[in-house]
Amino acid sequence: MAVADAEVAVLIVGGGPVGLTARALLERWGVRSLLVEKHGELSPFPRARLVNVRSMEIYRSLGLTDGITAAAFAPEYGRVRFRDAMRDPDFATAAMVGVNAPVPESPVIGALTSQDRLEPTLLAAAGGPMRFGVELVGLIEGENGEGTEGEGEGAGGGEEGGSVVAVLLDRRSGEESRVRARYVLAADGANSTVRQRLDIGTTGPGAMAAFTTVVFDADLGLWCAQRPAGVYFTTHGLFAPLYPEGGWAWFVPTPDDPAHTDWSGLVSHALGPGADVRVDVVRVQHWTMNAFVAERFRHGRALLAGDAAHAIPITGGLGMNTGIADVHNLCWKLAGVLHGWAGPGLLDTYGTERLPVAHRTLSQAVANTQLMLDVRNRRSEQLRSGAAAPPDQLELPWSEQYFAQLGLVLGVAYDSGAVLTDGSAPPDPPGTDTGAGAGTDYVPTARPGHRMPHLWLTQSRSTLDAFGEWFTLLTPDPAHWEQQKAIAPWPLRVEALPPEHLGLCGIGPQGALLIRPDGHVGARWRDRPPGDSALQHALAGLTGVTAAARGVRGRG
Structure with a gap:
């Protein structure tokens, strides 16, 4: 077998919310893990901004809800507003159900908080080792450290004493090391190195569009203080407050020449004519909106989670939360196999259970995105043609329940060998299609x-x-x-x-x-x-x- 410098039960690749949650869950189970993150620190960008009600239930079990809500917005920010420009009145609004107010279906409420506020809380939730600035550059899987063990969903996944050796590169020193792990949990993002090295394909639209996030400081209280929201959709891009004490983000399609773009000028223009507000740009990040699901979530001793397994468009705030549910499903199964009270075949049920959820969630997020674009394009055309209707007379392409996604979030049901059916008929879940209203109701x-x-x-x-x-x-x-x-x-x-x-x-x-x-x-x-x-x-x-x-x- 390939020589290793250290041994660990589970190697977690990727230090975002999904990898950090897996680290905390495994520690609760008494499983030794090592987390490696190729960047030198936690992400300084806000990125994901919604911790939905199901994720908060998971964090309640870890004792983290108080820390998360302390850095989050008040519930009244759990709302989406649509405007021509930030300085204009709303022409539509919708509540984020389960975030804007408590719901009887859960003991917790979702939280609107930026990822860079969430991650430190997750990092502090476990004491196991974490190495920043360390990148996985190779995997040697198999009893003799040669090649990979099989090609299927559960191939090579559970033989007693088996392991995988990961080759790690310290990006600061340039030194390589090897870690032997019983399993590798890949939470290394949409461009997952682990997924690519294992040659796991994806299905779905793929790269949908190039976007830019502009983080800026400005006083927008005149237009927002009395009408709080977590997201403001406008014909000039999406605006979002970042922290209760201040800060904003503007999401917009990336222009042709981003390196020479006057971002402060663009943000000022997007706020609307006559908006005499000073805009101080703090940072700019370019990224690609992806939409895909991996063909399988397991290859031998490597298991994919989060964006490595499924890239979900941001509309609806479903991506990070789906990844958190992934590792909640996976970590108890890993613990069972490693502690000996579960057979290795239990890990096969991870993909069986979570793949359908990923596909349904992707379909919903794509539908969300199309509706948002439809609203923006329809309103933009009205404004260009001079036929814009007053805000209170606009016909919207969805019902008030469109953002009530409790059926998608709390109504997840699994059908696998890890469930013993009792012959009962499933409830009739409303909204099982992928259009407007899908996944809205929870029974x-x-x-x-x-x-x-x-x-x-x-x-x-x-x-x-x-x-x-x-x-x-x-x-x-x-x-x-x-x-x-x-x-x-x-x-x-x-x-x-x-x-x-x-x-x-x-x-x-x-x-x-x-x-x-x-x-x-x-x-x-x-x-x-x-x-x-x-x-x-x-x-x-x-x-x-x-x-x-x-x-x-x-x-x-």
């Missing part, structure tokens, strides 16, 4: 595969607070099910479910729900099953543990 259900609904166990404790680094059995009959709890090797807790929730959960007074560590229902018993091995069989089935392996629990 809470405890059907296996779905996110367990938020229900209050006590006055201040949600069902979601019962989930963590263990499986959870929710039942109105905990005394009986506790008798089955002492079964190795799975981490398991039994929680009492108040009787008033039985109807929504679809169980009787002696039934139970088995919840996976990521909060999705793994199995459901409507009534007490015959015999005393139902729970053991269910855990073995959804984790892929053979009878011979039960009772053996290792550490990663």
Whole structure:
């Protein structure tokens, strides 16, 4: 095998929100990880700006919500406004549901905050090693350190003792080192080095357009203080406040000669005629809006997450949040395989479960983008032709519920070997198309595969607070099910479910729900099953543990 300078259970490549979240999740599971980031520091650019309600649920389980909201905008900023120019009145507005106000479907509320405010909180959430300025430049996968192990979704992914050697380059010193890891988690962005080295293709539109983000300081309170929003769409580009104490970003298609562009002049012009405001440009970043999904999320011991797995257009704030949900799905499975209470085949369910979510999310984001462009182009044409209608008489191409994406965010359902179906019919999810209104409505259900609904166990404790680094059995009959709890090797807790929730959960007074560590229902018993091995069989089935392996629990 290739000689390595160090060994680690999981090597995380990429120090953005997805990689940092994975680092925190794995540390909670007791899994040793090393995170490497090719840039010399955390990103100084705002980039992603919305932490949606599902991501905040995940961060609630990590104890991070207070730190995130402390640096975030007030909820009333959770709104989108449409204007001809920043100095003009709104001709349309829509709420970001789950961000602008609490929703009964969750114990938390989403947060509007810039990525450069989020990342330090995530970095501080774990104490494991992180190396800035270090780039992955090679992968040697296979028992003998030669070539790659197979080509399929689960190829070479779980043999006992197997590993992959990563070749790392310190970009400051020029020195190379090698790290042996049981698994590599690639969260290294849309231009993922890991994905390219493994020759994993992508599907989708690809590069959609070149954009520029201009970060600037200006006093826009005259036009915005009484009409707060997280995003202002105008015919001259998209404006967004960056921090509660000040700062703005302007998103615009990249001009033909960006190196010689008067950015301060362009921003001033975009604010609208007569807008006598001083604009101080702080920094400028050029980037490409991509739209694709990787053909597979796993190759041998390498697993893709976040933008490395799926690049989602920014409209709707879905990209980063989808990546956070990726690693929430993946990290408990990695922990199970590494600790010995899950079989290696469990990792195959990661792609099976998350690929359909990525495709649906991409379709929704592309639809969002097209609608935004349609609004802007339609209004621009009206203004050019002199036929612009008054703002209150404009016909919009979507309903008020268009931005209510709880169905897409909370309604995710998985169908894989890590879910034991109970024969029940799925609920009829409204808005399953990819046009306006898709994914707007969320129907809470405890059907296996779905996110367990938020229900209050006590006055201040949600069902979601019962989930963590263990499986959870929710039942109105905990005394009986506790008798089955002492079964190795799975981490398991039994929680009492108040009787008033039985109807929504679809169980009787002696039934139970088995919840996976990521909060999705793994199995459901409507009534007490015959015999005393139902729970053991269910855990073995959804984790892929053979009878011979039960009772053996290792550490990663």
